[in-house]
Amino acid sequence: MKRGPILNSRAAGFSLVELMVSVVIGLLAVLFATRIMTGSEQTKDAALGSSDSMQNGMLAMFSISADAEQAGYGLNDPLINGCDTRMTDANGYQLAPAQRGGVAVRPLAPAVIEPGGAGSDRVTLYAGSASSGTATLRLTADYIGGTRIDVDRVPFGFRRGDVIAVVPEKTTGAGCALAQISNTPEDLPGPPALQYLMIGGAGLRYNSGSLGAAFTGGAARLFNLGPEAGLAFHTWSVEDGYLRLRATNMAGAGAASQAVADNIVSLKAQYGFDTRAEADFVPEEGVQVGRWSSDMLDADGDGVSGGAGDYQRIAALRIAVVARARNPERPDAKGACSATLEQPTVFASEQPQGVAAAPVEVEVEVEDDPIAWSCYRYRVFETIVPLRNAGWRPSA
Numbered sequence: 001m002k003r004g005p006i007l008n009s010r011a012a013g014f015s016l017v018e019l020m021v022s023v024v025i026g027l028l029a030v031l032f033a034t035r036i037m038t039g040s041e042q043t044k045d046a047a048l049g050s051s052d053s054m055q056n057g058m059l060a061m062f063s064i065s066a067d068a069e070q071a072g073y074g075l076n077d078p079l080i081n082g083c084d085t086r087m088t089d090a091n092g093y094q095l096a097p098a099q100r101g102g103v104a105v106r107p108l109a110p111a112v113i114e115p116g117g118a119g120s121d122r123v124t125l126y127a128g129s130a131s132s133g134t135a136t137l138r139l140t141a142d143y144i145g146g147t148r149i150d151v152d153r154v155p156f157g158f159r160r161g162d163v164i165a166v167v168p169e170k171t172t173g174a175g176c177a178l179a180q181i182s183n184t185p186e187d188l189p190g191p192p193a194l195q196y197l198m199i200g201g202a203g204l205r206y207n208s209g210s211l212g213a214a215f216t217g218g219a220a221r222l223f224n225l226g227p228e229a230g231l232a233f234h235t236w237s238v239e240d241g242y243l244r245l246r247a248t249n250m251a252g253a254g255a256a257s258q259a260v261a262d263n264i265v266s267l268k269a270q271y272g273f274d275t276r277a278e279a280d281f282v283p284e285e286g287v288q289v290g291r292w293s294s295d296m297l298d299a300d301g302d303g304v305s306g307g308a309g310d311y312q313r314i315a316a317l318r319i320a321v322v323a324r325a326r327n328p329e330r331p332d333a334k335g336a337c338s339a340t341l342e343q344p345t346v347f348a349s350e351q352p353q354g355v356a357a358a359p360v361e362v363e364v365e366v367e368d369d370p371i372a373w374s375c376y377r378y379r380v381f382e383t384i385v386p387l388r389n390a391g392w393r394p395s396a
Contacts, residue, residue: 074128092255129230
């Protein structure tokens with residue numbers, strides 16, 4: 001009988017050892033591929049987070065610095081700048097509080113910083129919009145209340161709806177008031193008829209019906225801050241990871257702040273004071289920063305911190321915004337994050353040259369965020385904004 005060919009036993013398939021080796025090689029390949037994909041995703045997340053923080057931070061900084069550049073327009077007369085001011089707004093906006101020699105005041109000035117320590121500051125910037133700059137009149141009769149203010153000349157440049165500031169001439173910085181014109185000044189008969197402005201009335205926002213302070217005829221002035229719609233009183237703050245704005249000229253933002261940019265975790269600001277001796281301080285010839293401070297100082301040396309003269313010594317603002325990435329990075333195997341190991345520090349550089357820095361370490365943790373602050377990456381934006389209107393003012 002003829003026998004068939006004898007088959008090799010290995011031709012029947014893989015051995016167990018070969019199969020195990022193949023599985024191990026496959027698992028290693030999957031492991032390497034997974035690590036490559038994970039690394040790629042982490043790199044992508046970091047890049048996207050950096051892009052997000054860059055965009056948000058730039059938007060926040062641009063918005064605030066644009067306000068700061070305009071701050072003080074129409075408020076740069078020494079009689080107004082730093083004046084403790086009465087203002088009631090039907091839409092709910094309030095002037096920023098401050099301390100003056102231990103007493104609470106609400107100064108009308110280009111900038112008012114409410115320090116937040118390691119937390120975020122609140123920064124308020126004021127600007128008028130009168131096309132005539134600082135058109136002014138003098139009161140000719142005592143004002144003790146009511147809706148009529150007698151003035152010394154034809155109120156040229158004043159119109160119905162304009163916002164006015166009434167300030168004493170003898171005591172700089174004390175007892176000012178805002179109101180809104182309710183009559184039509186151009187309809188008044190000319191001299192020798194008495195000239196006057198009316199305040200208060202239906203549909204007017206500011207101090208409707210009364211100034212809320214008394215003024216002496218012949219010893220008080222009235223300044224035009226411009227139309228109501230252009231009055232730019234802005235308060236910037238950071239809450240729950242959002243840059244927020246309260247504003248007199250933004251609908252719905254008088255009483256409650258509105259979100260401007262997200263993933264902003266800190267806003268810090270410092271005053272740049274001109275600390276030269278009184279004899280050398282001639283703002284009409286230019287102002288210069290001699291000291292940075294997060295708090296109000298006795299910059300004019302009169303013994304009172306936060307006086308009107310101190311606000312008139314503010315030459316610039318130093319502003320910092322801290323933005324964070326939108327998405328946190330994953331913690332390690334032990335549950336710890338290492339994306340950011342230290343809280344950011346701002347204002348650490350000496351600027352301008354020769355002026356000592358006043359560095360501040362900021363707290364970037366967002367309240368009620370279940371994710372640790374160290375899981376996020378942060379980007380710090382800083383700028384110095386000269387208050388150009390501080391020097392463009394009439395002599396006292």
